[in-house]
Amino acid sequence: MRPLVLPFLFVISITVTTSSHPHPLDPLSAAEITAVRAAVLSSPLVPARPLHFHYVGLDEPDKSEIISYAYGTTTSSSVLPRRAFVIARAGGESHELLVDITDKTSPSVISHAIHHGPGFPRITAEDEVAAMALPHTYPPFADSVRRRGLNLKYPPFIESLRRRGLNISDVGCGVISRGWFGSGEPSYGGARVAKMQCFIYVVGETPNFYARPLEGITFVVDLDRVAIIGYKDRVVEPVPKADGTDYRSDKVGPPFTGPVAAPGVVVQPEGRGLHIDGHLVRWANWEFHLGFDMRSATVISLASVFDADAGIRRRVLYRGFVSEIFVPYMDPEEEWYFRTFMDAGENGLGVSASSLQHGTDCPANAVYFDGYYADTDGKPVMAPDVICLFERYAGDIAWRHTENAITEVRPDVTLVVRTVVTDGNYDYILDWEFKTSGSIKCVVSLTGILEMKATSYTNVDQIKEDVHGTLLAENTIGVYHDHFITYHLDLDIDGTKNSFIKNTMVSVRNTGNPATGGAATARRSYWTVHREVVETEAEGQVNLNDAPADLLFVNPSKRTHVGNLVGYRLVPAVATATSLLADDDFPQRRASYTKKQVWVTPYNKSEKWASGLYTEEGTGDDNLAAWSKRNRRIKDEDIVLWYTVGLHHLPYQEDFPVMPAVSGGFELRPANFFERNPLIRTKPPGHGYSNCSCSIRSE
Amino acid sequence: MRPLVLPFLFVISITVTTSSHPHPLDPLSAAEITAVRAAVLSSPLVPARPLHFHYVGLDEPDKSEIISYAYGTTTSSSVLPRRAFVIARAGGESHELLVDITDKTSPSVISHAIHHGPGFPRITAEDEVAAMALPHTYPPFADSVRRRGLNLKYPPFIESLRRRGLNISDVGCGVISRGWFGSGEPSYGGARVAKMQCFIYVVGETPNFYARPLEGITFVVDLDRVAIIGYKDRVVEPVPKADGTDYRSDKVGPPFTGPVAAPGVVVQPEGRGLHIDGHLVRWANWEFHLGFDMRSATVISLASVFDADAGIRRRVLYRGFVSEIFVPYMDPEEEWYFRTFMDAGENGLGVSASSLQHGTDCPANAVYFDGYYADTDGKPVMAPDVICLFERYAGDIAWRHTENAITEVRPDVTLVVRTVVTDGNYDYILDWEFKTSGSIKCVVSLTGILEMKATSYTNVDQIKEDVHGTLLAENTIGVYHDHFITYHLDLDIDGTKNSFIKNTMVSVRNTGNPATGGAATARRSYWTVHREVVETEAEGQVNLNDAPADLLFVNPSKRTHVGNLVGYRLVPAVATATSLLADDDFPQRRASYTKKQVWVTPYNKSEKWASGLYTEEGTGDDNLAAWSKRNRRIKDEDIVLWYTVGLHHLPYQEDFPVMPAVSGGFELRPANFFERNPLIRTKPPGHGYSNCSCSIRSE
Incomplete structure (x- = not known):
């Protein structure tokens, strides 16, 4: 559901200064968006008018070129070409254009195609x-x-x-x-x-x-x-x-009768530990590129972690972003049956990103990034403060042990990259959390306002039939629905070619025979691990609720000192719901990938959007499940993990009139990636700080 | 696995000043423990010597008396009796004694029994x-x-x-x-x-x-x-x-080569929002009693939340504590098959609680509680700083929404009650987190040291058979194992008599017929909720991995304005593993309750310990599953939720030599308990704080 009144758009002038050598993954600058517009409008390839821009985004160089640029031993001084991908509507057709903007003073359309299949670009x-x-x-x-x-x-x-x-x-x-x-x-x-x-x-x-x-x-x-x-x-x-x-x-208020906690502020006596150079972020042992896109909002690229024992920086995640958010409502009635939203494809998460409020959306020690995108006329729009980064001091413990009255503790401090996407009534707080342990945690917290249905009922006693929701207040039903947030996670563990391993825990009867792992003891059973190196896409689809398993992404060419394959594992948190819609139902056909939380595909530059490029009124013929029907090989290949966080939302009165946040997520955790816990040689906090104080700044 | 060398014990003098009118749930003071010892040693009922104290704890008054004391309209000025429960070993037998210590100057043993069944009290x-x-x-x-x-x-x-x-x-x-x-x-x-x-x-x-x-x-x-x-x-x-x-x-170190984040300190410019009166804690809209026990460590009692809209304090949780931690290892070999630890019953979580390190185990704004327990000689031991309480400013958002360029955000501040139980090699960080939204969150984070098995292997290439673990380093295997942390949660939602409701989400085919909830639209399917009010214990056992469901605890006598039953729901987080051991295996018979995460029993004062009172070498004949075989009625009764957080632990090299913390837990979340989101009328942060600074205190 989209807002009835549009947020105030900041249309900026085009005289934005940008570096002449941006990182090849930098999002399009305002000047570049302006150049794209000029090229498209002056191109003879699309003469029809009016012409409306529905998507303008970076068409990045090939992955191999990016990898060479980022990790090559000799960093080429030649600039990679800058290109934009555009979807425009004109003359009743959807036009796809590639625009070269390497030289912003003479941008040119270098390819043009008309989309003939089902579906449309996002509604602007x-x-x-x-x-x-x-x-x-x-x-x-x-x-x-x-x-x-x-x-x-x-x-x-x-x-x-x-x-x-x-x-x-x-x-x-x-x-x-x-x-x-x-x-x-x-x-x-x-x-x-x-x-x-x-x-x-x-x-x-x-x-x-x-x-x-x-x-x-x-x-x-x-x-x-x-x-x-x-x-x-x-x-x-x-x-x-x-x-x-x-x-x-x-x-x-006043009076403000709700509960209030004492105010608290995080103080960093020695300043932030965060280093930002353009779109590159360095923090503790992490380094990554921070991008922004009209459709996916925040994009994390080239995330690598420094391995102090090995003395080298090691690749972890080539690219991560939210690819789609599917939100089907569960009321078959005339006014509700079609509410089966795909927020990224139908509306765009980037254009729906909220300007973050300083001190409340993000704590006082946060830094902020603006985003840029194109409006329908192709002109650049600045979305201020759509990403914040902050070091999180939550009182958590990274590791500890007490032995013989000797206690060693290392507190856990993490770096959070936050975006809030407000797509109409719902607010999705999308956090990427980098941990010094090497983990990357993704947390999505849902808040905002429920979609409500008017009813004649004023009390649940009057209700005899299925009203497909909860009576939240008089004449007000909060309709049952789901949220499926699908992440594109192009893991490159220590290199591009990786494999996917399913380590399933299975019950075993003690045979008493050492040859089969048994022993002549009174113990009757135990579990062990069945290890399956996945060969093809079909085997790579996993419903986490089927069997207990550790899911690993490994580099089959690299082993630890004792011979374990280096890898990362997927640790799902809460929110592993899968879709309950019938396979032949239309919304399910569009989001057919939501019956498994885990899909693994070979990398393909064009396979970014789990719901397909043309999601709006799309049929699912170009979605993640459709691509995977080819059942390509994913062993020792450049592979991509698609993970869907799923929540069934049965509303309660507390969700009214604005919902307390509810969270889901997952963690990508090193698994035999390091030789040992990388935090063992971390210095314990060396100083206490006393006499901490703040002066009050009235607002 | 227990430490080889004991932590330094602080045996204190007995001249501790205590209030003459403690709260009836206050744990035994040092003076009371001393009185218990005097009474037992002078009693003719157990003449055998040596006599060793294995458990000394509060025998609290009946629940009805506590409820009257805590919530009665006329608070009785008469003091409830103070009694201790003791398990002592003497003459090769386990003795159970009740000791009256209402008058500490003349304590007396008021009952004595000898335990004849299987099992023993904890190993001291x-x-x-x-x-x-x-x-x-x-x-x-x-x-x-x-x-x-x-x-x-x-x-x-x-x-x-x-x-x-x-x-x-x-x-x-x-x-x-x-x-x-x-x-x-x-x-x-x-x-x-x-x-x-x-x-x-x-x-x-x-x-x-x-x-x-x-x-x-x-x-x-x-x-x-x-x-x-x-x-x-x-x-x-x-x-x-x-x-x-x-x-x-x-x-x-030095050099300390591990990653380091910038130091950060939480400053509370207006001081703590925490009020402590003896063992009663008040914070924001919460109030609860904080206890400590040799076996369970931290005990939360009488937790109630203030409902500002109704203008009343409302009961939520009568009692919550960790009842057992079952840790079976998965190697059937002679030296390993019996490692099937039950940490609370075999050793005691309270006596294993670590003294928390200021500024690392808990942040700078924490306050600390000491614990007291009896040593084998019956003398009081002070365990300093075994519980900390702190307000957590993690940068989270309680609720937010952006509409028409108007953004409202309320940051989330919570109160954490933390205990760390170090039972030998493992450290369990046990957090109770109280949220202003009315939620109680339990988080258990596991760190510490793996149990390791020596092996001749130095590389995984040499391994041909099942070694029941991961080669972590040369000659070192981290053995597969599980952790099952079972919570006793005596919910009293708005009163003592509650019911348990399973709301299962089920797929429905759209019939097109309004009488069955269908509609004449193109939508083919949806999900709806099958509501089951659970009648007996057998129906109350739930494996969360079986079907998607919301599990509710409601007060069947109390409804919201629009008629919903007031309740709380159980929201499991990560870590919903159940035991994979065979039902007929001995360790599984002792922990037979670990095949379901959820059990609901009628309240029974004696049913505290999921593994039974005599866990050590126990047979499971007195465990949670054994009690539940009676299949008592749990509808509209005083009921107790038992929830087991479960993790299968397949070790990785990062877990060596000390493990980065891994977490599991659950949340008890208001569900039609409040008429609406209780945080809507909460004042937004009114002041910014600037010029925050600290001076360095060298340590």
Whole structure:
């Protein structure tokens, strides 16, 4: 669900100074985005107008070139070409363009293609603004609103609004992607089509319009033509009163009756331990490149860790980013069945990234990065403070032991890279956490506002049938749904060619025979490890809930001193739900990869988006599961791990009106990567700090 | 595995000032322990000597009395009786005594019984010290050591020790509980029996003797008689060199080559938000009693949360503690098959609690509690700083939302109650985390040292059979094992009588028929919730890996405004492993409850210990699964949740020589407990703090 009013966009001037030699993975600068726009608009290859930019992003050099650049013994002084990939809509078609911007003063389109398959590029903010204006001049909708305004079933609230001058402008409608439902639904001649649904939205009242749905009304709109092509007012339900749903601090108090903890600030007496050079970040034993993309938001590249025992920097992760967030709702009803969102592909996580609030979204010791992307007109937009980095002092312990009254402890300090994607009602806090132990932890915390359905029920005692959700407040149902957050993780453990190993724990009966691992003791059973080096993609799909296993990514050409293959292992945290939709259901066909948390594919530059390049109204023919049907070899190859964090969300009243964060995630943990715990030779904290103090800065 | 040398015990004088009116749940004070000892030693009921105290703890008043005391409208001024429960060994028998210490000047034994069933109370530190002296005067062991010292298979290390004067005093042997293996093993006439195994332990060298096992030798000792009753030198394996296994900071550097993060300190400009009155803790919206016990270590009682919307304090958790930690190893070999530790019952978590290091085990803003327990002679021992409490500023977000360029964020600050139990080689960091959202989170982080097995192998290429572990270094195997940490959680949601509800998510085919929850749309499937109010204990056993479900504990007599039953739900985090041992295997019979993570029982004052009261050499006849066989009713009763955090531990080289912490846990999260998110009316951070600084205090 997208916001009804767009966030304020910072359209900046194009005179941004950038280094003449950016890192080849640096995201497009404002100047580069401007150059891309100029090249596309002056190209004879796409003469149709209007031309709308739906995606503009870096088309990075081949991986081998990047690897040479980053890790080559002789760093080439020649600059790799800079190129952008563009998807634009013009003349009712989706155009793919590669633009060379190595010389920003003479950018040129170097290739052009038209997409002929199913699906469309993301719905833009400008698509939404245009569509949102349509209902206000649509007579049947005025009738629907009037019909509700006079309905005696819920006079108090609507009447009070009417007396204060409620009119159709107090109702806002938001664009909702329509998903794909095969031949059971009209194709509208192949037009780019979305739905719209509406909310009471009184200026100056709660921004939480999600709590006041105008249930029962659905628009169908042609996004390219900006026209209503369908309208249904199916059923009238009361508009929830939405008492107490305004969460703004100037509305909930004073008095502020909620619990308050004492204020606390992290102080770094010797300053930050963080070193930033353009988009390269160095911290403790880690080094990585920090990028940003319209579709995926934050991109971590070239993450490597320094091995002090070996005296060398070692490769871990070539590329990591959130590839898709699939959010299907579980109500088959007319106004809800199609709500099967794919936030990255349909809207873009980068363009939905929130500007982080200093001191609350990120602690006082954070540093911030801006993001740049293109608007529909192709002009650069600066999104301020969309990424923060901070050293996390959570009171955790890295390792400890007490023996003979001697205690050694090393506290755990980590580096967090945070982005918050607010795609309409939901806020996804996406953390990459780098640990000195060599681990990379990904944590996604969900907060924001539930999608709510209006109902006539005011008490659960009245409910006899399945209402597909929880009664959160009078006339308000929080609808059951899932969240599947899929990460693209191109691991390069000590090099490009890796293998995937499934170490499954299996129960064994003690045979008493040493030849089979048994022994002549009274012990009857134990578990051991069945080791499977995975050969092909089909064997690489894993449902973690099937059997206990350690999943390893190893470099088959590199061993530790005692002969173990060097590797990293995937440690899932909470949130290992898989999709419960039927395989033949349309949303499931689009997100068919959500029945396994783990997929492993051979690296392919074009396989970035788990839901396919053209996700919007896409059919799943270009998704992760579709690619994997080729069942390519993944043993001793350049392989990519796709991991899906999954949560079934059965709403509770505490999730109303804004949800307390709930988290899921996973960890990539060194597994025979180091010869031993890399933190053994870490100096213990050498100084205590006393007389710590702060002065109050009023805000 | 217990330490070879005991931690320094602080035996304190008995003139500790205590309040004359302690809270009825306060742990026994030093003065009370002294009174208990006096009463027992002067009682004619147990004349046999020597008499050894194995357990001395509070025998709390009945729950109804505690509830009246804590929540009664008229707080009675009369003091509830103070009583202690004692298990002592004398005359080869286990004696149970109840001692009244209401008047500490004239304590009296009010009941006495002799335990006749299987099993024994915990092995005491004094048991271990006595047993550890035995091998040094045992000629066959001297032969074994000499035989190894001359063995040419591993000359460099042993030779170097020999030249430096290695003799039998450089070998230490530690007591290892022998488990229970039925009639397949000698009963030794019902004696209290343990095994011992040995390590090279050179004074002044590494404290990490675990890395230098003297493999192949097993003693059998009679703990009451303090006598060797069996000895086997089965096989000679090289003693691992154990290079680089000394983890002490003064040995690993300088230079300290490990990664270092910048120092950071949490500063609370307005002071701590924590209020401590004796053993009662108040913080933000939480209040609870903090206890300590020889067996369970930290005990949380009477946890209640203030509901600001309702204006009342509401009950959540009557009692929570770690009931047992079961750690079975997966090597059936002679020296390993019996290693199936039950740390709480066999050794005691409280007596194994480490003194927490200020600034590293807990951050600078922590406060500390001491613990008191009885030594074998019954005298009080003060264990300093065994619990710390600190407010955690981890940079997390409690809730947020961005809408129309308006962002509201509330940072998450929590209260952590931490204990570290070091039971020999392993360190368990046991955190209770209280959240202002109403959640209670339990996190257990495992660190410390692996149990290692000596082997002749120096490279994995040499290994052809199942060695039941990972080759971590030359001649060193980290043996496969599990950790099952079982929590006793007596939830009292808004009152004593609660019910347990399984909300299972089930796939449903869209029938198109509204009567069955379907709708005439193109959607083919969805999930809904099958709600099962559990009637009896048998139905209350849940394996979380079977089906996706929300598990709820509700008060069936209390509903929210819209009619939902008020409740809390169990949210498992990572670590939901269940035991893979065969049901008929002896260790599994003792820990038969570890095949399900979730058990629910009716409250019974005597059912505290999941492995039974007499765990040591116990048979499982008194464990959680045995009690539950009665299949009592648990609907609308006073019920207890037993939750087991489970981890299969397949060691990796990074776990050597000390393991980086790995975590598991769960959360008890309000579920229709509050009418809405209790943090909506929480004031946002009002001030920024600037010019934060600290002065360096050299240490």
